[in-house]
Amino acid sequence: MMAHATHLQDFVNLLDSNKNVILNMTTDAAESLLLADDPRAVRNIEGQFALVVRKDQDVYMARSIGRPMRYFLAKQTNGPLLIVAERIDEIYTELKRRGLEEQFHPSYTRMVPAHYVVRLQLIGCPDPNPVYQRYFEPVRDRLPADLEVIGRAYIGALADVCQKWLMQIPPREPVGVLFSGGIDSGSVFLVLYHLMLQMGMQPQRLKAFTLSVRDDSGDAMLSADASQAQDFLNQLGLSLFLEVMEVPASAVDYREAIRVIEDYKPLDVEAAAMTLALCKEIRRQYPEWKYLADGDGGDENLKDYPIEENSELTIRSVLNNPLLYHEGWGVDKIKHSLTYSGGMSRGHVRSYAPARMLGFQPFSPYALPEVIEVSEGIPFIELTQWSHEKLYALKGEIVKRGVKAITGIDMPVYPKRRFQHGAVPLQLKSRIFPGNEHLYRRYFQSLYVR
Numbered sequence: 177m178m179a180h181a182t183h184l185q186d187f188v189n190l191l192d193s194n195k196n197v198i199l200n201m202t203t204d205a206a207e208s209l210l211l212a213d214d215p216r217a218v219r220n221i222e223g224q225f226a227l228v229v230r231k232d233q234d235v236y237m238a239r240s241i242g243r244p245m246r247y248f249l250a251k252q253t254n255g256p257l258l259i260v261a262e263r264i265d266e267i268y269t270e271l272k273r274r275g276l277e278e279q280f281h282p283s284y285t286r287m288v289p290a291h292y293v294v295r296l297q298l299i300g301c302p303d304p305n306p307v308y309q310r311y312f313e314p315v316r317d318r319l320p321a322d323l324e325v326i327g328r329a330y331i332g333a334l335a336d337v338c339q340k341w342l343m344q345i346p347p348r349e350p351v352g353v354l355f356s357g358g359i360d361s362g363s364v365f366l367v368l369y370h371l372m373l374q375m376g377m378q379p380q381r382l383k384a385f386t387l388s389v390r391d392d393s394g395d396a397m398l399s400a401d402a403s404q405a406q407d408f409l410n411q412l413g414l415s416l417f418l419e420v421m422e423v424p425a426s427a428v429d430y431r432e433a434i435r436v437i438e439d440y441k442p443l444d445v446e447a448a449a450m451t452l453a454l455c456k457e458i459r460r461q462y463p464e465w466k467y468l469a470d471g472d473g474g475d476e477n478l479k480d481y482p483i484e485e486n487s488e489l490t491i492r493s494v495l496n497n498p499l500l501y502h503e504g505w506g507v508d509k510i511k512h513s514l515t516y517s518g519g520m521s522r523g524h525v526r527s528y529a530p531a532r533m534l535g536f537q538p539f540s541p542y543a544l545p546e547v548i549e550v551s552e553g554i555p556f557i558e559l560t561q562w563s564h565e566k567l568y569a570l571k572g573e574i575v576k577r578g579v580k581a582i583t584g585i586d587m588p589v590y591p592k593r594r595f596q597h598g599a600v601p602l603q604l605k606s607r608i609f610p611g612n613e614h615l616y617r618r619y620f621q622s623l624y625v626r
Contacts, residue, residue, distance in 0.1 A: 186252070187235065187298065188270060189228055190261035195243065195532065197539055199223040199340040210236045215293035218311035222340065222546060224539070226288070228260045233298045235260070238311060241290040241473065241502065241524050241543040248285050249296075249303055250276050258298060263529075264438045268624065282438070282624055283515050289507050290521035291499070291545070308507050312545050314552035316498055321558045323573050324581070330477075331578025333550045335367050337541045338469070342371055345467055348381075352468045354454060354527075355384035355418075356401040356598055357408035359575050360471025360542060362587055368469065369414070370583035379417075384409065385468075387454040388422045389600040389608075401598035408588050421457040428453045428600065428608050431619060436533050437525045439516065440616035444526040446596035446609050452530040454599075459534045466537050472527040473542030476501035476520045477551035478571040480592060483564060491564055495556050502548060568592070 193203045199222040209217045210229045215238075221227075224242025228235060235258060239245045248267045250257040257276070261267050264282050271277045288294050291312040297304040319326050345351065351372075353365045365384050372379045388402040398406075402420045409415045433449035434440060458465060475481055479501060483489050494500060504518015505511045516522045524543060531538035541547060554574075560566040572589040579587040600608060610616075 186255070186257040187230055188257065188259045190259065190266050190270065191226055191228060191245065192262075195262070195537070196225040196227075197223045197242070197341065197344075197537070198225055199337060199344070203227075210238055210293065215309040215311045216313075218293055219545065222337065222544070224544060226262065230298075235296045235298060237288045237294045237296070238292065239288050239290055240545060241520055241548075242538075242540050243528065244525055245288045246285045247288065247296070248280070250274075250279050252276070256298065256303075258296070280624070282621070286514050287517040287522070289512075289517045290503060292507065312549075314498070314545075314549040316552055317555040317558070318553040319550075319555060321555050323559075323577055326554055327574045327576070327578030328581040329553075329578075330547070330550045330574055331363065331367065331582045333547045334363065334541055334578075335371060335582050337544050337546050338364070338367050339371050339375070341469075341539055341541070342368070342375065342377065347377070349467055350381045350383065350462075350465060352383045352385050352458065352465060354451065354468060354470040355386050355405055356593075356595065357386070357405035357588070357590065358401075358471065358593065358598075359572055359589060360474030362408055362471075363474070363575050363579050364469055364471045364541060365417075366412075366579055366583055366585050366587055369417070370585065382417055383419050384417050385454060385458055386418060386420050387450055387457075387595075387599040388420050389425055389428055389450075389453065389604065390422055391601070391604060392424045392426050397601070399599050399601065400593065401595070404590055404593075404598070408590075411588050412585060421454055421461075423453050423457050425600070425604050425608055427456065430609055430616070433530070434616055434620050435623060437529045438620070439522070439525060440613060440620045441523070442609070442611055442613050442616060443594070443596075444523050445616050446611075447594065448526040448530055449609070450595045450599050451527055452533070455530050455534040455536060459536075466535070467539070468531055468536045469539045469541065470527055470531075471542060472524060472540045473520060473544075473547070474571070474575075475592075477542055477548055478554075478574060479556065479567060480571040482568075491560075491562055491567065495560070495562070495567075498552060499548075 206221045207229045218238050224240045226239040226243040226245035228237045247260045259267050264285050271280050292308045295307045355361045386402050386405040388399040409418050428449050430449050433445050437448045502520045
């Protein structure tokens with residue numbers, strides 16, 4: 177017997193358009209591009225965004241990496257209900273409000289993958305399959321194998337989006353950077369500092385916030401990140417901008433981090449717990465602070481992850497698959513998670529969600545398509561000749577040269593270190609984090625046990 181298709185009766189959009197950071201047009205103009213005949217028109221939107229537009233019985237959705245967006249299709253006696261939201265718990269709350277929570281499970285929610293226009297036909301039975309069309313297709317290997325040229329182009333793109341962001345911020349509002357003195361946060365801080373001077377803004381508005389987790393016994397020894405941050409800024413005569421946020425180990429709560437990011441991957445949970453502790457302390461000390469930038473996305477752009485730690489990866493898979501670290505294996509692959517998307521498209525919540533939960537407007541310039549596009553144009557294979565060591569050394573060389581070219585500043589470069597390793601003493605890390613994905617997964621699932 178043929179299934180009967182019923183038309184949509186309800187469409188609920190819970191997204192807050194004020195959370196978008198669109199740099200070159202209004203929200204209305206951006207939404208109109210979502211309905212264009214060519215999905216690539218969405219690429220004209222600069223910034224980080226999540227957009228949804230309904231046209232007749234079709235709903236169109238698109239987002240950048242910088243902001244998550246989910247949807248859920250529920251059944252009602254008078255037709256289906258589509259809910260679009262930023263978070264899983266927002267969808268669950270709306271279903272409870274309507275008495276439909278029995279249909280819910282977190283794995284039934286769907287994440288809109290970054291860099292696609294997703295079209296969903298609003299018919300109820302059978303459930304429609306979404307149609308995915310790419311709007312962002314960067315050209316690979318378009319830059320010469322010249323680190324000076326690459327660095328200038330890469331940090332030039334970073335400076336361009338940072339300048340547009342600064343121009344949108346009210347002139348008296350302070351600007352913070354989540355700062356470790358590493359390559360990514362260090363370059364974002366120096367570019368913002370340079371731009372504020374260049375644009376005639378008061379650089380005193382700028383702060384570099386660094387986390388230092390101490391033992392609950394009161395040991396006041398600074399974390400590796402805080403020591404590195406001090407050294408970074410001291411070398412440049414900029415130490416007055418540093419503000420070390422010291423918190424006790426008890427302030428780092430992996431369970432709260434799981435609730436906030438709605439995910440269970442260990443590295444993301446650990447990083448999110450650190451970001452949450454840092455943002456909480458900033459909020460405690462600065463109740464009115466709003467604007468925070470970070471360096472999230474720099475590792476993905478320049479493929480700076482230890483391949484040896486992931487049994488699924490080889491250097492050939494990393495260098496041969498475009499946007500692998502940004503999007504995962506792709507929406508057409510069996511490994512792609514419909515619930516979570518893949519790559520940084522999934523993992524960016526580790527930075528975004530904690531900041532948003534504490535009332536900040538986060539900005540991750542390295543995660544914007546304008547900057548990713550330049551990084552994808554780097555001829556990685558030609559520069560590395562399939563060498564792990566050359567690949568890992570590439571990021572520091574490119575960014576240091578680029579910062580010098582754009583700002584005139586000789587940026588210190590330190591070895592790579594993850595946030596959760598640098599902000600907390602090694603002897604405390606195993607006490608704070610079980611490091612067990614199964615435990616994290618069980619805790620997340622327990623949040624929705626009825």
